[in-house]
Amino acid sequence: MVAEMFRKPTKWSVMKQLILKDIDDLIIGSLGIVAFISFFVGGVVTIQTALNIDNPLIPKYLVGFATRQSVILEFAPTFISIIMAGKVGSFITSSIGTMRVTEQIDALEVMGINSLNYLVFPKFIALMLYPFVISIAMFLGILGGMAACVYGGYSSLEDYIIGIQTDFTPFHITYAFIKTLAFAFVLATIPSYHGYYMKGGALEVGKASTTSFVWTSVVIILLNYILTQMLLS
Amino acid sequence: MIEVKNIHKSFDGIEVLKGISTTFDKGKTNLIIGQSGSGKTVFIKCLLGLFDYEEGYISYDGKIFSQLSEDEKRNLRADIGMVFQGSALFDSMTIAENVMFPLKMFTKQSKSEMEDRVDFVLKRVNLIDAHHKMPSEASGGMQKRVAIARAIVNKPKYLFCDEPNSGLDPKTAIIIDNLIREITDEYDITTVINSHDMNSVMEIGEKIVFLKDGLKAWEGSKDTIFKTDNKVVTDFVYSSELMKKVRQMYIEEKQ
Numbered sequence: 001m002v003a004e005m006f007r008k009p010t011k012w013s014v015m016k017q018l019i020l021k022d023i024d025d026l027i028i029g030s031l032g033i034v035a036f037i038s039f040f041v042g043g044v045v046t047i048q049t050a051l052n053i054d055n056p057l058i059p060k061y062l063v064g065f066a067t068r069q070s071v072i073l074e075f076a077p078t079f080i081s082i083i084m085a086g087k088v089g090s091f092i093t094s095s096i097g098t099m100r101v102t103e104q105i106d107a108l109e110v111m112g113i114n115s116l117n118y119l120v121f122p123k124f125i126a127l128m129l130y131p132f133v134i135s136i137a138m139f140l141g142i143l144g145g146m147a148a149c150v151y152g153g154y155s156s157l158e159d160y161i162i163g164i165q166t167d168f169t170p171f172h173i174t175y176a177f178i179k180t181l182a183f184a185f186v187l188a189t190i191p192s193y194h195g196y197y198m199k200g201g202a203l204e205v206g207k208a209s210t211t212s213f214v215w216t217s218v219v220i221i222l223l224n225y226i227l228t229q230m231l232l233s
Numbered sequence: 234m235i236e237v238k239n240i241h242k243s244f245d246g247i248e249v250l251k252g253i254s255t256t257f258d259k260g261k262t263n264l265i266i267g268q269s270g271s272g273k274t275v276f277i278k279c280l281l282g283l284f285d286y287e288e289g290y291i292s293y294d295g296k297i298f299s300q301l302s303e304d305e306k307r308n309l310r311a312d313i314g315m316v317f318q319g320s321a322l323f324d325s326m327t328i329a330e331n332v333m334f335p336l337k338m339f340t341k342q343s344k345s346e347m348e349d350r351v352d353f354v355l356k357r358v359n360l361i362d363a364h365h366k367m368p369s370e371a372s373g374g375m376q377k378r379v380a381i382a383r384a385i386v387n388k389p390k391y392l393f394c395d396e397p398n399s400g401l402d403p404k405t406a407i408i409i410d411n412l413i414r415e416i417t418d419e420y421d422i423t424t425v426i427n428s429h430d431m432n433s434v435m436e437i438g439e440k441i442v443f444l445k446d447g448l449k450a451w452e453g454s455k456d457t458i459f460k461t462d463n464k465v466v467t468d469f470v471y472s473s474e475l476m477k478k479v480r481q482m483y484i485e486e487k488q
Contacts, residue, residue, distance in 0.1 A: 010307075010338050103321040110281050110393075111335055112310030 001193060004116040005124065015122060022126035026088050030133060033087060034080055038071075038137040041079070042144030045070050050154035060155040064145070064163020069172075071141035077176045078224050080137045081183040084130075085216035089191035092123060093212040096195030097205040105196070120192040130184035131177050138176070175231045182227060183220050190216045234259050235280065235391065235423055239289035242275055249275045250286070251447040260421045262414050262437045264428055267444035268469060276444065277395055277427045281315065282306060293391065311339045314384030314422075316394040320376040322368040328379050329355070329364035335387040354382040358412060374405035378412070385416055392417065392424040398433060406430060410437050431476055434458065443469070459483045 009015040049066040096119055099105050108115040142164060149160045194212035198204055235257040242250040249272050257263040265273050278284040280291060282298055291298045293309060301309060315321075322331050329351050336347045355363065358378040368376055377397060384392055394413060398406035414437045417424040426433065434441060438455035443466050451466045458470060459480055471477045 014337055098324075102324070103317045103319055104323055106278075106283055107315065107317060107321040107323075109283060110310060110313055110315040111338065112307035112313075113338060114307070 001116060001120075001196070002189065004114060005120045005189075007114050007117050009117055009121065010113050015118075018118070018122035019125045022122045023129060025091070026123065026126045027129045027133060030084060030087060031136065033083070034133055034137050035140050037083060038076065038080065038140040039144035039147075041075060042067065042071055042141030043148030045075065045141070046145035046148045047152060047154065050149065050152070060159040061163035061166060063149055063155050064160035065166045066163075067145035067149075067160075068142055068164040068168075071145070072138055072172055072176055075141055076134050076137040077179045077183065078220065080134060081180070081187065081220050082217050084133075084183075084187055085191075085213055085220060088127075088187055089212055089216045090209045092188070092191035093195040093198075093209045094205055096120075096192055097198045097208045100196065100198055101201055101205060116196065119196070120188065123192060124185070124188040127184040127188045128181070130187070131180045134176065134180045175227075178231065179224060179227050182223050186216060186219050186223065190219060234294060235425065236292045237280070237289070238291075240276070240279055240286050240291065241288035242272075242279055242284060242286040249447050250279065252289070253444070253447075253449050254289075255442050255449060255452060257423055257425050258440060259423045260417065261439040262417050262424045262426060263440040263442070264426050264434060264438045265442050265444060266429055266434055266438075266469075267450075268429070271444040272447040273427045273429075273444055274395065277393060277425065280425065281313065281393060282310070311335075311387065312390040314387070314389035314392045316377065316380045316384050316392070316397050318396040318399055320368070320373075320380040322376060322379055322383070324368050326368075327364065328360070328366050328368065328371065331368065331379055332382045332386050335383065339387055350386060351382075354386045355379075357385075357416075358382045359408075373400050374402075374409070377401065377405075377409055381409070381412060381416070385420065388420065390422055392422050394424070394426040394428075396427055396429070398428065398430045403432070406432060407436070413437065431470060431473075434470065435479075445469075459487075 046063055046067045049070075050063045053062060096105075099119070105115045105119070108118055146157070146160050149155055150157050191212040194208045194215070198208040237256070238254050240250050240253045241248065253276060265276060267273050275284060279286050296305075296309065298306065298309070322328075323334065326334065329348075332351045332354060333347050336342055336350060340347070342350070351364070355361065358381050360375065360378050360382065363371065363375065363379075368379065371379065381397075392413070397409050397413065401409065410433050413424060413426065416422070426437075428434065435455055438458070441451075441453055441455065441458060442449060443451040445465050451461065451463045453461060458466065461467065471480050
């Protein structure tokens, strides 16, 4: 499937339009929910961290430090990817699956168009912009944490800002984006596979979407473990 | 002309096509008929290269499909127009965009040239002022006509139709049949229709291949089907009282 996906497109001008449409559907269309979740989960991480620090010897800036580490290392790349497996993954599986059921994929093949390339390649390219979504999730997660910290009275703004600057390791950002790119590949291919190779009718499209979400999540969690072991240990 | 020689196709060890050989002539409407489960759809999907087959060959004007490279197969498919049973229109595109799609993919025409061609074929299938509708806003008959327009827009050499009349009222079915026949004559293409509509058989069956249990049980035309004594064919075609009377009248008229 992956080899067919990377074959030369029938026409580049049409492919460009498909890529732009998929960027709009998969990336731009996801920004709202990603921003909302990131901001509030960032706030929750901050509150929980602050409430669990009751030792007066632990400095207050640790709240900002812990929030930054949680958001950059795990929450933004992994948690958001699981959300995206539900939102984007289900959309990909159901849209391709419906095309399979209604013979639209057969129509493409009969016309002499490489349907895997036509349907999956633009999604893959669009999802290469996925790190952009994760950058926004990181920023808004930390911002949400700051808002919760300051307005909840858990520590001062100065302490929080000192915390998010303390012991900053640039490689953690690189690590997060390496994970993000690996997850983008998973988000483009596993849901497409489940949609493209499904058999049956409308009921099976629903089942394929559910199966695709489960498998995408499982692969993301396993890859997360493997990449963390490889890159951080 | 399409030549089919000894095609065998199985699914999970069950043989669905058991050695079918026939030819589909250029400039004619060739019909494949038979009961549900006789292998018609599998046969047409083998003809289109959507299914691989275990034995035999299919040649398009002398080119054996299975011996072509992937690129050659794709080039050949650009000469094929297909009308699917459910129309298979792209539901994210308008009717005009659906019809324009093969031109966008396979020609270097300018936008205005493509628009002119789309206007022409939509008029040809009697669809005016439907350009901006989505497929979901069109009736079953309109969707079939859009599918025909999309199939002929790039001037194909071969036109395949899988049950083009299914789900249509009798009047619309006759319109679609006549349209397919006119287009076949006009463009001198090889048309293959998969059908179990007896009206289509009697109206446009210039060549008829009858399948039963994966075998070719009979071959003829709309004229010879009235005269045949082949019990398998007569049991299927003249199963209704109406068709029996039609046959009787035809024989009396000829006598």
